[in-house]
Amino acid sequence: MSLYKAELRRLGKRRVTRLTTLLGLLVLLGIAVGTFFSNQKIGPEEIAAAAREAEQAYQGTVDSILEERRRCEEARRTGVDAEQYPQDCSAIAPPTRESFPTEWYLPSTFEFRAEFESVLAGWALILALVAFVIGASFVGAEWSSGGMSNLLVWRPQRIQVLLTKLGALLTGLLGLTVLTGVAWFAAFWLIATLRGSTAGMTSGAWQSFILTGLRGVVLALVAGVVGFALASLGRNTALALGAAVAASIIGYVGVGVVLTIAEVQFVEAWQFTTYLDAWLQKKITLVDWNYCAQAVGECEPPEKDIVWQHSGVLLGAVVLITLGAALWFMRRRDVA
Numbered sequence: 001m002s003l004y005k006a007e008l009r010r011l012g013k014r015r016v017t018r019l020t021t022l023l024g025l026l027v028l029l030g031i032a033v034g035t036f037f038s039n040q041k042i043g044p045e046e047i048a049a050a051a052r053e054a055e056q057a058y059q060g061t062v063d064s065i066l067e068e069r070r071r072c073e074e075a076r077r078t079g080v081d082a083e084q085y086p087q088d089c090s091a092i093a094p095p096t097r098e099s100f101p102t103e104w105y106l107p108s109t110f111e112f113r114a115e116f117e118s119v120l121a122g123w124a125l126i127l128a129l130v131a132f133v134i135g136a137s138f139v140g141a142e143w144s145s146g147g148m149s150n151l152l153v154w155r156p157q158r159i160q161v162l163l164t165k166l167g168a169l170l171t172g173l174l175g176l177t178v179l180t181g182v183a184w185f186a187a188f189w190l191i192a193t194l195r196g197s198t199a200g201m202t203s204g205a206w207q208s209f210i211l212t213g214l215r216g217v218v219l220a221l222v223a224g225v226v227g228f229a230l231a232s233l234g235r236n237t238a239l240a241l242g243a244a245v246a247a248s249i250i251g252y253v254g255v256g257v258v259l260t261i262a263e264v265q266f267v268e269a270w271q272f273t274t275y276l277d278a279w280l281q282k283k284i285t286l287v288d289w290n291y292c293a294q295a296v297g298e299c300e301p302p303e304k305d306i307v308w309q310h311s312g313v314l315l316g317a318v319v320l321i322t323l324g325a326a327l328w329f330m331r332r333r334d335v336a
Contacts, residue, residue: 003161003164004164004167004168007164007165007167007168007169008168008171008172010168011134011138011168011169011172012172014137014138016133016134016137016138017134017137017138017172020130020133020134020137021130021134021176023130024126024127024129024130025180027126028123028126028180028184031119031122032184032187032188032191035110035119035188035191035195036191036194036195038108039107039108039109039110039191039195039196040107040108040109040195041109041194041195041196041197042106042107042109042196042197046106046107047102047106049105050102050103050104050105050106050107051102051105053105054100054101054102054104054105055100057100057105058095058097058099058100061094061095061100062094062095065092065093065094065095066094068092069089069090069092069093071085072085072086072089072092073089076089109195109196109197110188110191110192110195110196110197111192111196111197111199112188112189112192112196112197112198112201113198113199113200113201113205116188116192116209117208117209117212117281119184119188120184120209120212120213120216120280121212121216121277121280121281123180123181123184123216124212124213124215124216124217124219124220124280125219125276125280127176127177127180127216127219127220128216128219128220128222128223129223130176130220131173131176131177131220131221131223131224131227132223132224132226132227132244133227133241134169134172134173134224134227135169135173135223135224135225135226135227135228135231136227136228136230136231136237136240136241137231137237138165138169138228138231139162139165139169139228139231139232140231140232140234140235140236140237140238140239140240158330158331159327159330159331162232162326162327162330163327165228166225166228166323169224169225169228170221170224170225173220173221173224174217174221176220177216177217177220177221178217181213181216181217185209185213212280212282215279215280215308216280218315219276219279219280219315222315222318222319225319225322225323226318226319226322226323227240227244228323228326229319229322229323229325229326230243230244230322230326232326232329232330233322233325233326233329247272248272251271251272252271252272252273255267255270255271256270256271263290265288265291265302266286266288266304268284268286269286269304269306272314274286274306275306275310275311275314275315276311278306278307278308278310278311279308279311279312279315281308282307282308283305283306283307283308284305284306284307285303285304285305285306286303286304286305286306287301287302287303288301288302288303288304289301
């Protein structure tokens with residue numbers, strides 16, 4: 001059996017791989033089931049019920065405000081508690097019927113075109129977390145148990161061994177993300193059919209969703225590579241997971257606090273999570289609301305766009321740095 005096939009088989013049989021995959025699938029299943037039961041299809045009966053509820057809310061508000069106006073007029077006439085009311089009681093006027101649109105009282109329904117992109121981003125982030133853990137544990141366990149040293153006894157090509165393991169990992173992750181992605185599309189199309197609407201889906205909308213799904217696949221593969229590289233550098237799964245947690249805390253909280261104190265414009269542009277959002281949503285627009293804090297008169301706060309191409313460059317740099325360092329240390333360090 002070739003080393004690649006052996007590593008691919010080992011990846012599939014590892015308990016961490018199976019357990020992490022199962023937990024990820026359970027989370028995705030919970031999201032799908034929750035979405036199904038929290039939405040319903042809108043028909044003539046639901047619209048009529050919402051119209052009645054809107055009318056009741058309107059009438060209740062009108063009665064309440066008219067009662068308040070009556071109290072105002074009574075207070076003005078008697079002089080009791082008059083300071084609680086305006087000088088002109090006619091200012092206490094009921095709202096118009098248009099202030100209570102029927103749409104506000106409709107039950108929740110899943111509009112595929114409007115809402116699927118957000119749940120697609122959720123799928124991508126969950127799969128990226130799963131891929132990171134699987135990637136880190138796949139090589140980290142080999143170092144901790146001494147399996148890597150034993151493997152290099154009969155296959156001394158260090159770089160080839162590490163890259164073969166990485167190739168097997170990427171193959172497994174690609175299969176997992178593609179299969180779950182197809183199932184995710186199918187599940188939410190079914191939810192929209194039964195508990196919402198699939199109206200408005202054009203070829204352009206499908207193309208946009210497919211491209212977002214492909215970026216989600218790439219994100220999962222990147223997470224797997226980074227987890228693999230960090231575990232190889234630290235020769236331990238826990239070190240890779242700890243490094244990820246530390247980087248998240250320092251990069252999000254620490255950098256955010258320091259840059260906010262320093263009054264740096266567009267603090268979010270220095271945080272990694274912004275680029276994750278931009279990668280999945282295609283574009284994020286940052287607004288510097290503090291710019292107009294002391295402005296007099298009209299003020300247009302400056303904006304900055306972060307697009308998926310910026311995120312792609314950052315993700316590529318992270319992969320090159322971590323994987324390059326892992327390969328370099330693999331070549332230079334003692335493997336005992």
